[in-house]
Amino acid sequence: xxxxxxxxxxxxxxxxxxxxxxxxxxxxxxxxxxxxxxxxxxxxxxxxxxxxxxxxxxxxxxxxxxxxxxxxxxxxxxxxxxxxxxxxxxxxxxxxxxxxxxxxxxxxxxxxxxxxxxxxxxxxxxxxxxxxxxxxxxxxxxxxxxxxxxxxxxxxxxxxxxxxxxxxxxxxxxxxxxxxxxxxxxxxxxxxxxxxxxxxxxxxxxxxxxxxxxxxxxxxxxxxxxxxxxxxxxxxxxxxxxxxxxxxxxxxxxxxxxxxxxxxxxxxxxxxxxxxxxxxxxxxxxxxxxxxxxxxxxxxxxxxxxxxxxxxxxxxxxxxxxxxxxxxxxxxxxxxxxxxxxxxxxxxxxxxxxxxxxxxxxxxxxxxxxxxxxxxxxxxxxxxxxxxxxxxxxxxxxxxxxxxxxxxxxxxx
Numbered sequence: 001x002x003x004x005x006x007x008x009x010x011x012x013x014x015x016x017x018x019x020x021x022x023x024x025x026x027x028x029x030x031x032x033x034x035x036x037x038x039x040x041x042x043x044x045x046x047x048x049x050x051x052x053x054x055x056x057x058x059x060x061x062x063x064x065x066x067x068x069x070x071x072x073x074x075x076x077x078x079x080x081x082x083x084x085x086x087x088x089x090x091x092x093x094x095x096x097x098x099x100x101x102x103x104x105x106x107x108x109x110x111x112x113x114x115x116x117x118x119x120x121x122x123x124x125x126x127x128x129x130x131x132x133x134x135x136x137x138x139x140x141x142x143x144x145x146x147x148x149x150x151x152x153x154x155x156x157x158x159x160x161x162x163x164x165x166x167x168x169x170x171x172x173x174x175x176x177x178x179x180x181x182x183x184x185x186x187x188x189x190x191x192x193x194x195x196x197x198x199x200x201x202x203x204x205x206x207x208x209x210x211x212x213x214x215x216x217x218x219x220x221x222x223x224x225x226x227x228x229x230x231x232x233x234x235x236x237x238x239x240x241x242x243x244x245x246x247x248x249x250x251x252x253x254x255x256x257x258x259x260x261x262x263x264x265x266x267x268x269x270x271x272x273x274x275x276x277x278x279x280x281x282x283x284x285x286x287x288x289x290x291x292x293x294x295x296x297x298x299x300x301x302x303x304x305x306x307x308x309x310x311x312x313x314x315x316x317x318x319x320x321x322x323x324x325x326x327x328x329x330x331x332x333x334x335x336x337x338x339x340x341x342x343x344x345x346x347x348x349x350x351x352x353x354x355x356x357x358x359x360x361x362x363x364x365x366x367x368x369x370x371x372x373x374x375x376x377x378x379x380x381x382x383x384x385x386x387x388x389x390x391x392x393x394x395x396x397x398x399x400x401x402x403x404x405x406x407x408x409x410x411x412x413x
Contacts, residue, residue, distance in 0.1 A: 017122040018167075024125035027105040031413050032068040035107035035127075037119035039279060041077030041095055044085070044219075045303045046113045047132035047177070050204035054214045054401035056090050062405045070409070073103050075119045088217055095120060108413055115169055128412050129174040131191075132204070136179045136392050137320030138349045138356050139245070142190040147346055175199055175412060177404075179323075180394035186350060199407060202393060202400030208305040209327045210398025221299050222306045228296075229274070229310040237272040237294075238312045238376065242335075243304065245319035246278035249341035254286070256337045257365050263292040265369045269376075274298055274311075278319070313376060315368070318342065318349070322357060326389040327396060329382055331375040334361045335368055358384025 036052040038045045055062060055072040062070040074092035076082050085092035093100035104123035112118035113134045135141075143151050150166060153159040172193050177200075178184040184198045208216060218226065229239050244250065266273050275287055276298040287297040298307075304321060314325045314332040322332060334357060336342065343349070349356065358381045362368040375381075389396065395403070 021122045021125055024105055024123045027126070029108045029126055030106050031066075031108045032064045033071045033073060033103060033107040034109050034111060034408070035073050035075055035103065035119050036111045037075045038113050040114060040118055041075065041120075043279065043301060043303075044074070044076070044081045045301075046134050047204045048111055048113050048118070049303065050207055050216075050305070051111060051132065051401050051404055052090075053217060054204065054207075055405050057214045058402075058405070062409060064409060064413070070405070073107065075100055075104060084219060085217075090217075109408065111408075116174075121167070129171070130199075130408065130412060131174055131176045133177055133187075135320030136183050136203070136323045137318065138351055138353065139318055139320070139347045140190070140350055143192050144186070144190045144350075145347060147348075172197065177201060177203070179203060179392055182391055199404075199411070200394055201403055201407065202395035202397070203324070204401040204404065205303075205305045206324055206327055206393075206396075207398045207401050209309055209324070212398050212401075214401065216306060218306055219301065222302050225274075225298055225302050226307050226310065229272075229307055232272045233310065237270050239310055240266075240271050240273045240313045240315060240372065241308075241311045242273065242275045242315040243319055243321045244278065244281075244317050244335075246280040247318075247338070247342050247346045249338040249346065250281060250283055252338045252341070253283070259290060259292060259295065262365060262369065263294055266294045269373070271372070272296075274307075276302070276304055313372065315372075318347065318353070322359075323389075323392050326385050326392070329385050329389075331379040331381065332357075332359045333368065333371045333375060334359050335363075336361060337363055339363070356388075358388060 034055060036048045038048045052072050052074055055070055059069045059072065064070065071091065074085055074090065075095055076092060077095045079094050082092045082094045093103055101123065104120040107127055109128040109130055110116050110119050110124055111130045111132060113132050116124050116129050142148065146152055149158055150162045150169065153162055174193065175197050176187050176191050176193060178187045178198050179202060180200060184195065184200055187198055188195055233239060271294070273295045277284055277287060277300065279300060284300055290297060308325065309328065312330065314322065315335050316322050316332060317334060317336045325332060339353070360371045360375060362371045
């Protein structure tokens with residue numbers, strides 16, 4: 001049986017889990033057990049990672065009303081993530097293990113960054129759902145994205161086809177994290193929810209861009225990436241990082257770029273260019289095959305917030321990483337080489353793309369090199385970045401995880 005056929009069987013086999021979901025409402029849940037997961041259970045990353053680390057390192061300080069300390073538990077579909085966390089003294093369980101199933105049934109709250117199936121939709125009945133989400137950008141998302149076939153099926157077949165997916169998607173009763181009033185208004189529409197189910201605070205992942213009172217936990221690959229960036233900087237190089245969003249037209253990158261010419265430009269200016277693709281990108285293998293001394297691809301499992309502070313300049317397009325990078329008030333160059341294709345068949349923007357972000361734009365490789373040179377010598381967008389940061393983020397102090405743990409305990413449970 002082909003992998004595609006196996007995936008289809010798994011997809012439609014989810015319907016057999018509906019009775020399990022209904023039965024999961026009958027299991028009493030313990031308020032001090034908090035469950036965390038990310039990216040459909042496949043990564044230790046993003047906002048859930050950092051809230052989990054804070055809660056784990058301060059569990060004795062986050063006590064429930066009955067005096068019990070919080071028990072943060074990471075649930076993963078990958079055994080290597082579970083083993084990594086356990087080896088470092090954290091509590092984690094494999095999704096398909098007996099203990100994983102038990103804690104999925106007993107946890108009082110599911111904390112995730114996509115949908116409840118980041119942990120386990122089928123065992124989540126009766127638990128509070130808190131979606132930390134994974135971006136405060138300009139891209140229209142979920143119900144606001146007219147190109148989203150799951151939420152905007154065009155015909156009866158698509159309604160039927162995407163029914164299993166819609167089962168575990170966001171619901172009006174879920175809680176969603178927004179980074180400020182502007183994003184709260186957007187998320188009410190995007191998630192089909194109400195203002196009283198939007199919690200406003202900062203993103204825990206952005207705590208890593210400040211001095212914090214909790215420690216990150218780096219994998220071997222993350223440690224190597226960070227060390228390499230730091231060594232390149234010590235050698236006198238400026239660190240540039242390219243972090244595009246996912247879209248169907250991303251393959252146009254290789255039609256736009258002459259990598260040999262670009263590498264020569266980098267060498268001449270003592271720049272080192274790291275690339276970090278979106279987790280859903282289909283170009284990971286192609287980027288990993290780039291072989292130039294000053295161009296290096298960062299692995300898919302490396303969390304960006306482990307190295308972002310080391311970067312001198314960000315090259316991006318429509319990605320919400322730009323919003324988070326505003327915290328550092330360092331220059332960026334926008335590289336929307338496929339803007340026409342992107343806006344036509346992938347996403348629309350909440351605000352006019354040409355006006356929303358104050359940074360310079362490049363649509364060709366020559367323009368990209370020119371703009372990098374200009375902004376590295378004379379950054380004129382600092383004031384514009386500060387104004388946009390204040391629009392997006394109500395909290396910029398590195399204490400978001402600390403506040404959120406208290407809000408979860410006092411307001412959601």
